[in-house]
Amino acid sequence: MSKRAAPEVNAGSMADIAFLLLIFFLVTTTIETDSGINRKLPPMEESDEDVIIKQKNIFTVLLNGKDQLLVEDEIMELKNLRKAAREFLDNGGDKSCDYCRGKKDPTSSDNPDKAIISLKNERETSYKTYIAVQNELVAAYNELRDARAQSLYGKSFTEMEANYKDVNWPGNKEKLKEKIDQIKTDYPQKLSEVQ
Amino acid sequence: MSKFKKKKDGGIPAVNTAALPDIVFMLLFFFMVATVMRQNTLMIDNNLPFADQVEKLDKKDLVMYIYAGKPSSNYKQYGTEAKIQLNDKFADVNEIASFIAAERASKREELIPFLTTALKVDSDANMGLIGDIKQELRKVNALKINYTTKKGSVFGRN
Numbered sequence: 001m002s003k004r005a006a007p008e009v010n011a012g013s014m015a016d017i018a019f020l021l022l023i024f025f026l027v028t029t030t031i032e033t034d035s036g037i038n039r040k041l042p043p044m045e046e047s048d049e050d051v052i053i054k055q056k057n058i059f060t061v062l063l064n065g066k067d068q069l070l071v072e073d074e075i076m077e078l079k080n081l082r083k084a085a086r087e088f089l090d091n092g093g094d095k096s097c098d099y100c101r102g103k104k105d106p107t108s109s110d111n112p113d114k115a116i117i118s119l120k121n122e123r124e125t126s127y128k129t130y131i132a133v134q135n136e137l138v139a140a141y142n143e144l145r146d147a148r149a150q151s152l153y154g155k156s157f158t159e160m161e162a163n164y165k166d167v168n169w170p171g172n173k174e175k176l177k178e179k180i181d182q183i184k185t186d187y188p189q190k191l192s193e194v195q
Numbered sequence: 196m197s198k199f200k201k202k203k204d205g206g207i208p209a210v211n212t213a214a215l216p217d218i219v220f221m222l223l224f225f226f227m228v229a230t231v232m233r234q235n236t237l238m239i240d241n242n243l244p245f246a247d248q249v250e251k252l253d254k255k256d257l258v259m260y261i262y263a264g265k266p267s268s269n270y271k272q273y274g275t276e277a278k279i280q281l282n283d284k285f286a287d288v289n290e291i292a293s294f295i296a297a298e299r300a301s302k303r304e305e306l307i308p309f310l311t312t313a314l315k316v317d318s319d320a321n322m323g324l325i326g327d328i329k330q331e332l333r334k335v336n337a338l339k340i341n342y343t344t345k346k347g348s349v350f351g352r353n
Contacts, residue, residue, distance in 0.1 A: 011216070018219040025226035032231045034258075035249040036313065036343035044333045063322075079350060123323030127316050128244040130325070131342055132349035135246040142248055165253070 037134055042192075057109050059088045059117045063133060065124030078132055085140035089115050089187065099148060099186065112144070112187050120194040137191060144187045153179055238273075239264035239280050244318035245347035252341055257309050259298045259337075261291065263324055264317025277320040279328065288324075291331040311339045 061081070062070040069076050071084055087108075092100030094110040102108075109115035117137055121130055145157040153160070157180075163169045164176050241264050252258055262280040266273040279286050281294045299307050312332060316325060332340065 015212070015216040015219055018216055018223055022219055022223040022226065025223065025230055029226055029230045034252045034255065034313075034343070035346060036252065036341045037246055037248060038250050038311075038339070038341050041329055041333050041338040041340060043336070043338060121322045121326075123321060123326065125322040126318070127320045127322060127325060128318035130322050131244040131246055131318070131344055134342070135248050135344075135349050138248040 037131070037138060039134075053114075053116060054110070056093070056107055057114045057116060059085065059109070059115065061117065061119045061133065061137070063119070063121040063125045063129060065122045067126055067129040069133070078129075078136065081133065081136045082140050082143070085117060085137055086143060088117075089140060090144055091115070099151070101147075113185075116190045116192055118192050118194060138189075141187060141189050141191075145183050148186055149179075149183050152183070157183055235260065235262065235280070235283050237262060237280065238267060238270050238283075238285065239278060240267050240317050240319075241315055242317050242319070243315060243343060243345045245349055246342075246344040247346065247348055249344060249346055250341075252311065252313060252343075254309070257302070257306060257311060258341075259295065259310060259312045260315060261294075261312060261328060262315045263320055263328070265319065277317065277324050279324070288327045288331055291328060292335045295332070295335045295337050309339075310337065311341050312337050313341045313343045315343045 060070075060072060064070070069078060069081065071081060076084065087102060089102075089109065089112050090100050091102035091108040092104050092111060093106045093108055095104060097111050097113075100112065119133065119137070142158065149155055149157040149160060160176060160180055160183075163171065164173060164180060239262055241262060263277055264280075265275050265277045266285075273285060279288065279291070281290060286294065295312070299310065302310065314325065314328065329340070332338070
């Protein structure tokens with residue numbers, strides 16, 4: 001008998017097996033969401049001394065049980081909130097802020113450092129609306145910080161933060177951290193929630 | 196006798212499917228790699244709200260998850276009010292403190308200040324429940340929180 005090659009294994013059903021596994025993983029996969037809005041809660045201890053804040057430096061946002069929005073005693077649509085918050089934060093009423101581009105209205109906030117956004121919600125407010133409002137307020141801060149970073153360093157703030165977190169970023173991280181902190185002190189995020 | 200046989204006109208030749216297993220395996224490996232096994236079996240509806248100013252939660256081992264929402268259709272007997280879920284079972288607000296303590300005890304001591312609490316709350320829940328959770332978290336000094344959201348615009352979704 002002449003040498004005969006070993007017979008080939010029939011691999012025709014391999015596709016079927018692979019399909020079976022594929023469908024199993026397709027069905028069981030849930031793409032986990034692992035991103036969100038970071039917040040810091042205020043610590044518990046009560047301070048006895050009352051801090052006196054001028055009324056004009058507070059931007060009040062009220063959310064009622066029917067998900068309606070009252071901003072500075074006026075009803076507002078959610079889509080206008082970001083702009084209103086930006087105008088309030090960037091106002092620079094006492095002219096001590098040389099980078100502010102706002103209207104310098106003396107009846108609005110003095111300085112981004114003094115401007116505080118106060119958010120109050122009721123127990124019946126829906127979580128979805130609350131998150132939407134939080135998102136808009138954070139967006140107002142982020143837009144201002146982006147603009148500031150763009151004019152100072154020619155890069156957006158979000159890009160700088162992304163670089164800072166990226167382990168493969170080749171630049172000098174300490175310098176970057178200084179720049180980030182500089183912008184954070186220019187526009188500090190002062191968002192207080194009323195209980 | 197001609198050297199070249201005339202081809203039989205036997206219709207269209209079959210498509211070669213030898214590469215099919217390769218394609219399927221490619222997809223299979225993608226899904227195998229991308230799959231994350233869920234830590235908790237959810238007993239609640241968990242339709243997260245949308246936001247676009249999101250930051251990524253890195254270091255998954257330093258995150259404690261608190262779920263809230265109304266009981267899903269399999270657990271109708273628990274009512275329709277939004278409830279808190281901790282570790283595979285429904286919990287009361289005052290159990291949060293012990294949950295945080297247990298989570299902290301399971302981590303190395305030097306990592307405890309970096310722990311973040313991720314609130315995965317259904318978009319239809321109301322803020323009363325979340326206010327209570329936040330109050331409990333303040334009591335146990337777990338101040339870093341993250342409202343987990345899906346990425347997308349906040350407008351035009353209901």
